[in-house]
Amino acid sequence: MQFLQPPDWARPRGYANGVVAQGRLVFISGQIGWDGQGRFASDDFVGQARQALSNILAILVEAGGSAEHVVRLTWYIVDKQEYLASGVALGRAYREVMGHHFPAMSVVQVAALLEDRARVEIEATAVLPEV
Numbered sequence: 452m453q454f455l456q457p458p459d460w461a462r463p464r465g466y467a468n469g470v471v472a473q474g475r476l477v478f479i480s481g482q483i484g485w486d487g488q489g490r491f492a493s494d495d496f497v498g499q500a501r502q503a504l505s506n507i508l509a510i511l512v513e514a515g516g517s518a519e520h521v522v523r524l525t526w527y528i529v530d531k532q533e534y535l536a537s538g539v540a541l542g543r544a545y546r547e548v549m550g551h552h553f554p555a556m557s558v559v560q561v562a563a564l565l566e567d568r569a570r571v572e573i574e575a576t577a578v579l580p581e582v
Contacts, residue, residue: 452522452578465542466556470522472578477514479575481527482506483566496533496570501544503573508548511577518549520577526558527572534558534571
């Protein structure tokens with residue numbers, strides 16, 4: 452995996468501008484902040500984001516992968532201000548689950564998510580080494 456950083460660009464914080472990778476592709480559908488049984492433990496944005504990332508890793512493990520194989524995350528949030536206000540706590544929760552691996556990322560504010568209690572939904576793409 453190679454992270455792409457044009458030499459004259461400012462370094463991004465918490466994500467990569469681009470990633471080049473070769474291997475087996477894993478596409479993980481949008482995960483929200485409920486557990487594997489469809490139960491929300493929290494209505495808190497950071498708690499739901501932590502759970503959604505944990506769900507992504509649980510699915511990735513099924514393919515034989517781990518956090519360092521994620522090349523892209525797309526976050527769908529219902530409240531931009533909630534996301535921005537959660538910066539420090541969200542960064543801490545992210546590192547607890549994903550470590551210091553920062554793939555290409557996008558964050559999009561949406562009008563609503565399908566599950567009414569959901570505050571965030573995160574999609575992932577991973578590339579695992581060829582076996």
